[in-house]
Amino acid sequence: MDLREKIIASSLRLFSEKGFHGVSVQDLVNDSMTSKGGFYHHFSSKDELLYVIHDKFISYVLSEAHSAKEKYDRPMKQLHEILKASVHVFDLYNEHITVFYQENKYLKQEYEEIIKQKRNEFKRIIYEVINDGQQSGDFRESLPPTITTMSILGMVNWTYKWYQRDGDKNIEQVSSVYIDLLMHGLLTDEALKDYERSSLYAELNF
Amino acid sequence: MDLREKIIASSLRLFSEKGFHGVSVQDLVNDSMTSKGGFYHHFSSKDELLYVIHDKFISYVLSEAHSAKEKYDRPMKQLHEILKASVHVFDLYNEHITVFYQENKYLKQEYEEIIKQKRNEFKRIIYEVINDGQQSGDFRESLPPTITTMSILGMVNWTYKWYQRDGDKNIEQVSSVYIDLLMHGLLTDEALKDYERSSLYAELNF
DNA sequence: GCGTACAGACCAACCAGTCGGTCTTAGTGA
DNA sequence: TCACTAAGACCGACTGGTTGGTCTGTACGC
Structure with missing residues (x-):
């Protein structure tokens, strides 16, 4: 090193x-x-170091989210995969994330703008999945997509505040609960039946 | 003033x-x-000011959660009421909460301990409701209560990161979506039918 | 001998907290 | 009524310590 x-x-x-x-x-x-x-x-400065940490994490989570989304066509499955991948990142980058969410207020403006763009892109990916899923009939249409997106982001991002790698729950258990809760919360009755018959559901780890 | x-x-x-x-x-x-x-x-110090801000908010949210819980006997309804009240606090104390979650790392130990106790009490209230609800048959038993509690807290607490009082969504719309998502996510099929027939459901504001 | 990688003494700026002092108000006693 | 006192509220120049960042070197590979 x-x-x-x-x-x-x-x-x-x-x-x-x-x-x-x-x-x-x-x-x-x-x-x-x-x-x-x-x-x-x-x-060049203490601030640049802070930026480097921010960028390393957000770039990684963004690329993971992209490839998770590309893996499937159906929104329901895309969401499953994005959730699984995003939560898994909390296991790998726990410290980056803690610094990211705790100290982003102190990023200098030049750095802030780069980070903000990537953060918005991550948000957009989830928003699109929700939107597509409502159009395709996977997700219930009564849910407003913006608030729904932020609900999901909140549940996932909050993980850094309490999850510990060496605790009694592993990260797959955490993502399984998030996925289970959100699938029941989002899917229409019919899509939920489809989901519970799928291989994605079978591999959940409670 | x-x-x-x-x-x-x-x-x-x-x-x-x-x-x-x-x-x-x-x-x-x-x-x-x-x-x-x-x-x-x-x-007495800049740190004491930080503590005063923390305490004002957490004491308020705690008392609101207590009275929300006491309003009903059935866990399903208790959760509805706690969610509604807790999210409403974000409208009233938005700045306190931002400072609370952004700067709690910098609280001096003497203050930290008081705050931590109150924060844990808030957590415990939600945990108890989830637990009671699983025993009574309101909530699905396959969900582990600890992770479920943290999922709910995450969704709710994250609000401070994005909610704006003068945005195009008001706080009742936000709490309605959280409640709708979580009730679908948590309740058993039977309890969900009960819920959708109840007056609490009828007053949701989408 | 020249550029890169690192060392560490040094500095100017800043910041939380102090301290001696002033002003206002309320109380008291004659 | 008025003179005097005490205490609480507030003022702002000052200080001691800390911090981010600089600058002059030095060691070493090529």
Whole structure:
């Protein structure tokens, strides 16, 4: 692991524990066993480091969401796959996500705009699936798609506040509950029957 | 409005906009048109001000949740009422909540413990309703109550990230969607029929 | 000998909190 | 009624400590 990665690893641990403002560049430098010079050789500022962490996570979750969506044609199945993949990311990038949601207020405007765009794209993917699903008859039409999108995002994103890798529930159990709850919540009676007959339902892990 | 309230009002606006660390005591003092002396006459530290904001919100939401729960005996109806009341608080205390969830990492330990206790009590109320409802047959038993509780909390709490008082959706529409989604997600087929026949369902505002 | 990777002393800016002081108001006693 | 006192409310210059970032080096591979 080179120095740049060591600094990022230290910052992830320290930022997610004490917050961006609770950790000084000197703390970072001590923890990763380098120096101020070393730090500023790799990053132009403390703010850039914060941006790098943000971008690494959001870019990853975005690519996962895209490929999950492309895997199926039917909205019901797309949603299943997107939920599964997005929640799984919380297992891999738990610390990135904690920093992402805790400290995004402190991103400098130039960085903020790049991140915002990617975050909106993620939102758009889910919105489209909901919308398509209402048109195709998978999802109940009485649900307004904007609020529904935010409900789903809330349920999923909140995971970072309480989920622990070494807790008594694993991430597949978590995503199974989200999927089960949301499928019952969203699907029409007929689509729900289809869903419960499908292989996707069978592989849920309670 | 006395000076203490003016300082709190300024801090709510500035903290929720720029974050706790993005606002200095001097900024606060300028905005509320007082002085360092005035500030420290009313608050022992910047941290105490942060605590006061936290406590005001969490104490309110807790009392609302308690009285919502006491209003009915049947878990299904208790949940309906708790969701409605909790989401409504987001309309009243939007700025408090933003500060609460954004800056709770930076609460000093002495304050943190008081807040944590109240937050856990809120969690416990929902957990109990879910648990009671599974025993009474209102809620599907295949859902693990812990993860289910956190799913609900996530959906509700995330509201602060996107809801705007002057947006095109009002808070009753938001809570109606949450309630509709969750009732379909949680209730057994029979309980759902009961629910849709009830007056609570009739008053939902889509 | 030249560019890249890193070291660490140093600095200017900022910030939470202090402290000596003023102004207002309420109470008291003659 | 008025002089005096005490206390609470508020003021703002000042301080000690911390922090992000800079700058002058140095070691080393090519």
